[in-house]
Amino acid sequence: MTNRPHYYHAEDLAKFGEISQFQAALAEKFFAYYGEVFQDGALSAREKSLIALAVAHAVQCPYCIDAYSTDAFSKGWSEAQMMEAVHVAAAIRGGASLVHGVQMMNKVKEISM
Amino acid sequence: MKSLAAQHHPLSSTEAQIAVLERSISDRIPAFASMLAKHQQYPLQADKVEILQMNIGKMCNQTCKHCHVDAGPDRKEIMTRNTMQQCIDVVARHGIAIVDITGGAPEMNPDFRWLVEQLAQLQVHVMVRCNLTIILANKKYHDLPLFYRDHRVEVIASLPFYTAERTDRQRGDGVFAQSIEALRRLNAVGYGVEGTGLLLNLVYNPAGAFLPPAQKELQRQYQKELFEKYQIRFNELYVITNMPISRYLEYLLASGNYEHYMQLLVQAFNPAAVKGVMCRNTISVDWQGYLYDCDFNQMLNIPVIPSQSRHIAQFDMQLLQHRPIAVHQHCYGCTAGAGSSCGGQIV
Incomplete structure (x- = not known):
């Protein structure tokens, strides 16, 4: 670990498939499912790529952000469209915190005179 | 922007590119x-050899950042009428059904129209790879849409994206607006219009260090955007992968993307795409008459393997059909993902 002082390494993204070394059967099922999810369906593969980009920002996965920035851009989404998708993620995350403000207000009202 | 050759850039040498x-x-x-x-x-x-792809010169009115020919206004190499005649003789003698004319901007060769007229007389299907802006570049080119129509030429036009920003970043300021105007003029004479039989196919290639998306989905997007915003029609979109050679190789190295891009190509290697690569039914001829497996091998100066048939004057169909093909690292570009050929994705 001395040569790897950080938790995240860009080159590890390409090694994602290697998780099968420790548990092959589950990895195989996951990657088959993953591949199927991103096929054209009721939503196009292009639309799914933009959704994945927004989710990647919501879960703050640097590997997913690298992967879906490349994928969404290569599928023809513009810089502005991609940034709006990130704002959607940010709005939902921000809203998710703020809506709990109601719970805070409820509790304060419950315990205050 | 100057060509690598005019800059005396180290990568203007094919040996230097192959060494990288x-x-x-x-x-x-x-x-x-x-x-x-x-x-x-x-x-x-x-x-079998079904297509003769003629690169009739490196001269071009544009200097695109990704150009595998290193073409530009400062390049003067163009095919002579004598070499064109040798190509026409080969096409006639062997009944080659398709001639694919490329450059540079092939229309800048003063014998371009003569070549197309001779081929049209032979009832050969002629394709011209047009950069679109040439149609507006000078008054003498304004009638090109009519010339193409009169000789039933299939026009394959470069338009790397349906937005101005991404197109101009790759091909130069103002290129998108000029391309749209040129497409309007082609539509006006019937190109891309149902029922005319006049084929107008567009070419997309990525403006950066990434692989192209699925052809059909991007075609739908191009059709929607170009028709809604500009009322432009076309037949098909060909999605072509950038090869890691010449100016695109220079871009990859200068931007620090080279290793990553090569790995992308390798990871996307698709054995099913190998069957459909264009070198399997094409012979490429350069401005001096030398023969190659494809336009990319031509630019790397990698000749066809049969040494007795390396020039159009020595064209030997027996040696060239079913020949072994010369391959190198750039060939990963044609086998990545859904594959890539001059006619777009393969599988």
């Missing part, structure tokens, strides 16, 4: 030949 490609062979980027062998596809064999 060879130096990066590793476990992660195996030799293309060994990848073919691993999939029982080595040596790669040609089939």
